[in-house]
Amino acid sequence: MLKPNNAWTWYFDTESESLMLDLGDDMLFRVAISAKHLIPDAFSESPFSVEDASLFQSMTDTLSCLDLSAPRRAELALNAVAAYRFHKPILPKSWFFDPQLEPLSAPECGQVVELQSQAGDRAPFLIIENAGSASLCMLAREADFQLSDNKTLAFCGAIKVMNDRLSQFIPQTNNRKGRFALVG
Structure with a gap:
């Protein structure tokens, strides 16, 4: 470490x-x-x-x-x-993302959130800075993120989006090896 x-x-x-x-x-x-x-x-x-x-x-x-x-x-x-x-201040590029029904209104620096692109991709992002109505986010997945048909964002790529595009990140549980039986 x-x-x-x-x-x-x-x-x-x-x-x-x-x-x-x-x-x-x-x-x-x-x-x-x-x-x-x-x-x-x-x-x-x-x-x-x-x-x-x-x-x-x-x-x-x-x-x-x-x-x-x-x-x-x-x-x-x-x-x-x-x-x-x-990082320089940048303008939001929210048009790549879908507005969320239950958006995060006040994400905090260091929080992991989820974004879904209009191209159908979904991935975790790390909040770098919340500027009130928009946040600077960094892709927290190794695979490229599909922003549109011809534009991607690489691992650790930063993008600013309106907070109404952010949703809660729910970690995937690791696949457990082996079989389990129900008892009782």
Whole structure:
């Protein structure tokens, strides 16, 4: 399990045009946010703060309900921290999603929700930030999410949607191996 420490450092790598997190011990993490969606602060070196570490731990705990391996949960949590800290404000793209009969009115940062696209795809998303009537969400499924017939969103991809598109996420129970008998 990845444990944050005060040696971790955010920096922008001009060669790969990517925000990176130096984890020490010759380990680097490449953030999944494109350079055009980063705020100016992302282009200056800065330490992984106590707030970053707290958010990372909170996200990691929340993501345990997802059917992802521990390394993929860590990847999602680090991308979520980067998005929370460095993602530019963007406009909602709610037209890709169906309004919900029982939407979540006040989703919280770190909450896992579900979105259903008009293309018929359904997947869990992690709330990065709630801006009142809309939230920045990050895809929390490894398989691409079908937004429309010709547009997809990749794992850790961020999109902002109106909160009336969000619904409660109900984790799938793992398939249990073996047979059970009813008794009594």
